[in-house]
Each structure stands twice: as structure tokens, then as C-alpha cells.
Amino acid sequence: ARKLFFTVFCRDLRNPLEFFGKEALHVSALTLGKELRATGKKEELHMVLVPVILIVIVLVWFIGQSNMLNRYLVIIEESKKTVDITLVKRYDTISEMLKVAKAYAKHEEKVFTELVALRQGGSIQDTNRAIANQNDVLAQIRMVGENYPELLSSKQFLNLQSEIASENEDLAAAKRIVNSNVRVFNQAVVSFPTSLVAGIKGLGKVDFLHEDLE
8 A cells, every 4th residue: 555655646746737737727827817807907997097187187287377368367457557547647637738728729710639538447449549539639739839839838738748748658658568468468379388278268369559659
């Protein structure tokens, strides 16, 4: 019996794959299956997470660019308020100059351009129209002054001219600030990729204020 056991044991040692292999292969197959299933789940998770992360990144970028454009518009509007305030003062001064000029030219059939008050909260185009209107009236007042030298030499008119000169300087400085802000905004809305956000929001280039003063 001992000889038979030894013979069988030696035969199995000569073929260890047959002795141990079946059990080992079964365990390895189970382990490999689990690893493959785990790897498959990870790949599925990656396929879901990557697009979500990209969408979040794009959304955060879009919101940031949108807020930046909104801030530019607010800055433009805030700086334009200084222009509007100066135009209101200028309107009052020109109104007084117009009264004096009409008093000197009352014997003439001179028709002055109607001085239009600036509409509060108006657009840049409205501001440009108000400036052009004020300049037209000033030009007509100067023409009256050429025909009436006593008008130009009157103390009241000289004081008004001094006021309008100071207001013109304030207006020119305020308009330079507005136009500088408009330039920054316009450069942003035409620059890629911010232009994509501007297009989606329906934003375009903003007009400049006319910088020439008569």
C-alpha cells in the first residue's frame, strides 16, 4: 500500500499542472472576471463624468464672460452719467445765452434752432443728438454776436461764455472716459471666444460719443 501511494504521488508530481492546475485556473478565472467587471464599470463612469465635467467648465466660463460683458456695460452707463450731468449744466447756460442773444436780435426775423433738453436715461445716440443740437444753437448765437458787437462785450454774455468754456472742457474730459470704456467693450465683443458669448447674448459694438466740440 505504501509503495502504491508513493507511485501515485510521484506520478502526480511529474504532472503538477494536472495536480494543482484545475483549482488554480478556476480561481484565476474568477479573479480575472471580477477585475474585468470592475474595469468596465470604471470606464462607464469615466464616459459619464468626462462630458459632465466639460459641460460644467464651459458653463462656468460662459457665466464668467457674460458677467464681464455686463460689468463693461454698467461701467459705460455710469461714466455716461457724468456726460449727461455736464450736458444739463450746458443746456442751462446755453438757454441763458440764447435769451440774451434774442434780446439783442429782437428786431431781426432770426429763427433760432430749438434747444432740446437731454432725455434722462437716454442712449449714446440720444446724447450725441443733444450735443449736436447744443452746438448748433451755440453757432447761431455766435453769428448774432458777429452782427452785434455790444452783445459780445456785455458783462452778462462774457460771464456766460466763460461758463460754457468751462463746461466744454468738462464735457470733453467726460466723453474721453466714456469712449475709453466703449473701446474696451467693443474690443471684447469682437475678440474670440468672448465674441461667441456676446453673440448668444445679442450684444454688439457700442457707438462712441462724438468728441468734437464746436
